[in-house]
Amino acid sequence: MSSSDQITDPDEASRNNSEASSSSINNENSISDNKEDVMKRAAAKKLIERYFYQLTDGCGNPSCDNKFCASSGELKPLTPDEAAAQAIQLFSQEARLCERHPNKIARKQDSILNDKKSDDSPDLCIANSTLPTNDVIIASGDQNSKNNLKFNCAPVPTFLTEQLLYDIIDECETNESYSPLIRTLGEIFSSIENLSRSFVQTEVSSPTEVTSTVENTGEIKGLNKEEVRSLEGEKDKDEDSCAESSKNSVFPVDLSAVRRAFTALFKLKTSIFENAMVNALVTLAGNLQMELPIRKERENQDDIVNVLLIVFEIPALGSGDFLETALPAICRASQWLPVEVQAKLARMWSGIGRSSIRNILENLQQLITLRVIVTPFHRDFFVQDENVITSATKLMKILYYANMLAGVLESPELRCDDMSGSMDSSYLANKANKSSPPTDPLAEELGIHVLDCRKPFLQFTEFYNELLSDTVEMDRDFANYKSELGKFSFMHYPFILTPATKTMGLYFDNRIRMYSERRISILQAVTGLPSQPYLRLKVRRDHIIDDALVELEMISMENPNDLKKQLVVEFEGEQGIDEGGVSKEFFQLVIEEIFNPDYAMFTVQPETQTVWFNPTSFESDAQFTLIGIVLGLAIYNNVILAVNFPMVLYRKLMGKRGSFEDLQDWNPVRMLTT
Structure with missing residues (x-):
């Protein structure tokens, strides 16, 4: 068809104009529909946020009768996740919304500009909403200024997650402003509630994620059943009993996420956030110190455990201002921990936190050493009076038991002393009359004893502070x-x-x-x-064993309490006053004679160079008992002897029954051959 034909055909031109006009109208309608959808989503987001803050903060009216308002007093306290889930339900049910009371105190996140908004302020335009917001939109100025001010005035989250911290760090580096990071760390690490809900092992969404879902989908039904249940803290609504039991519990901390998050944080220059974080930790310690004494009777204190687990994962806790200011404050607060919380903390450190035991121990050792060096002790102020040293030692005790739990433990049943058949009645009677040493409350709570530890996670020598x-x-x-x-x-x-x-x-x-x-x-x-004020022994050098054992046997039979007196030894035919040297010589001669292979009371294991009882010895059991008295006297009189018994002997003396591992320690070569 020619161009002239197209122009001269009025019918076809009319049809084309009609189609073009119809297409333009459709495009305008589509754009209008998209705008309406965006407006609907924004309105839904604002309403859900209003329901959320109504459930958590209330309207401020003390006589409010709305059962879905925190100010009414009828609503139980909700966690942010529970409040977010219930806010969605109230939105779908079009439940009643309270108006903000005139005496309502503004939230911390409220923008001051929002309260001062007026019609004669042409430079500022703030979103008209009854909810407080920090999203400030600048009507004039360059775009960078708008973005930076809006970024720096962003609301501070009430808890941290690994991804959220990554996002904050990335945004700060992009905008070259670390104010939001500093404000976030200060807000989170100064609050027990905020920090205890950070980095938890749960997939519960935050209120920000809820509103984001509504904004992206435009429909509440876009949330599936499992997401709604997770927001309510219930994995299965049909199991009401399980839901009730876990309603007030706090999920344990995901320490792997905490370590990754701290690794990313400390890649920045520490000077950027160190002061803010140290001040926040000092505030946190003060809150713990005030709250712990009044929380001893509460059943659930998982939030305190979570807080301490997160704090002691801070990589720089043993250096700089963290060591000099923050860690002492945390230690002083931790000395108020109830035994139940100490036990929970020990179990967590021995389980998912065992890889941090060494680092925490080194931080505490550095703190104690630093305080010992810088503190001027005198006759009226001893090291036992220094509060930081004593509180750090108390905290180290929790780590000490965690170190045992993380190692190899034996059954507590081996502690039961069932050797009555091999002991005479007098020994058992004396043992029954002796007062048992006081037991540690934390050890009782954990159900362990130091003798149960076959192999600790870290050697016990690492806990020494020389x-x-x-x-x-x-x-x-x-x-x-x-x-x-x-x-x-x-x-x-x-x-x-x-x-x-x-x-x-x-x-x-x-x-x-x-x-x-x-x-x-x-x-x-x-x-x-x-x-007789002293225990006197008169022996002959040539018959030292016979003389000593005979005299000790008579004393132990006639008056055993004389064994508690100070020992004074006299060698027959020799003059001299025993001021300690003669006693030491006496014990050395006795030990050399007793453990001589010719005496045949003990044998030597060539592989381990330890001595053991000779099973074919012709000596009676009474002779071995007297040897035990001699060794006990040496310890009692502060004389150190070179006696190399295997560990099983000392375990037996402490009331432990033997085990297969004891046999292996005593003679590893024979155990391998068998």
């Missing part, structure tokens, strides 16, 4: 240990002291008993009764 052990005055510490005033004593926390320092505590205990026996002897002498 500088602290050298600084502790054991005479003062022992006095606190015996005091009934509840004073702090490191003897209640022996894991932190070196063996040499703990030996001094044993020495003071034995000396006090010796002095007590000596005073009793003096009183007996005053009353005219025969008395």
Whole structure:
């Protein structure tokens, strides 16, 4: 068809114009429909947010009668996830909405500009909504200024997730402004509630995610059944009992997510957020210190456990201002932890947190060492009076038990002493009359004992603090240990002291008993009764074993309490006063004679170089008992002997029954061959 034909055909031109006009109208209608959809979604989002804050904050009217308003007093406290799910339901039911009361106090996130909005402010235009918002839209100025101000005034989240922290860091680096990150860290890490709900092991959506879903789908029915149930904290509505039992519980922290998030955070310069985070942790410690004493009777304290798990994952906790300011505050607050919370924390550290045990221990050791160095101790202020050192030691005890739980434990049944058939009645009677040492409440709560630990996660030697052990005055510490005033004593926390320092505590205990026996002897002498203030042994060098064992046997039969007196040894035909040196020589000669293979009371394992009882010995059991008395006297009189018994012997002395592992330790070569 020619061009002239197209122009001269009026019917066809009319049809073309009609089709073009119809297409234009359809496009305009489509654009209008899209705008209406966007407006509907925005309106739905605003309404859900209003329902959400009505459920969590209320309208502020003390006489409100709306049962779906927090101000009415009829609504139980809801978590943000529960409130988000219920807000969706109220929106779908078109439930009643309360108007904001005039006396309602604005939320922290409220924009000051929102309250000051007026018609004569041409430069600022704020979204007209009864809900507070921080989305400020600048009507004039360049686009970068608009974006930056809107970004810096963004609302602070009430809890953190791994992805949310990533997004905040990315946005801060993009906008070259770290104010939102600093505000977020300050808000989260200063609040027990906010921090305890961060990085939890749950797929429950946040209110932001709920409104985002509504905004993207435009329909509430876009949420499937499982999503709605997860928002309500119920995986299965048909199991009401399970839902009730978990309603008030806090999900455990996902420590893997916490570590990844902290790794990303500390890739930034620490100076950007260090001050804000340290100040937030100090505030958090103050909140813990005020709240913990009044929460001892509560059943569920998972939020406290979550808070401490997250805090002790901070990589820089053992350096800088974290070490000097934040960690001492956290330790001071942690000393108020109830035993139940300590046990939960120990179990968590021994399980999912076992990889952090070494790092936490090093941080606590650094804190204690630093305080020992910088604190001027004097006659009126001892190391036991330094609150940071004592509180860090108490916190280390939780880690100590977590270290055992994370290692290899034996059955507690092996602690049952069932050897009555091999002991005489007098020994059992004396053992029954002895007062058992006090048990640690945390050990009872966990159901473990240090003797149950076959192999700890970290060696016990890593818990020693040598500088602290050298600084502790054991005479003062022992006095606190015996005091009934509840004073702090490191003897209640022996894991932190070196063996040499703990030996001094044993020495003071034995000396006090010796002095007590000596005073009793003096009183007996005053009353005219025969008395002997010392335990005197007179032996011949050539017959040292026979003489010593005979005299000790007579003493143990006639007056066993004399064994508690200070030992004084005299060699026949030799002059000299025993001031300790003669006793040490006596014990060394006895040990050399007893463990001589020619004496045949003990045998030596060539593989382990340990000594054991000779099963073919002709000596009676009484002789071995007397050997035990000699060794006990050596310990009691603070004499160190080179006796290499296998560990099973000491475990038996502590009331443990033998196990297969004990046989393997005693003779590993024979166990391999069998």
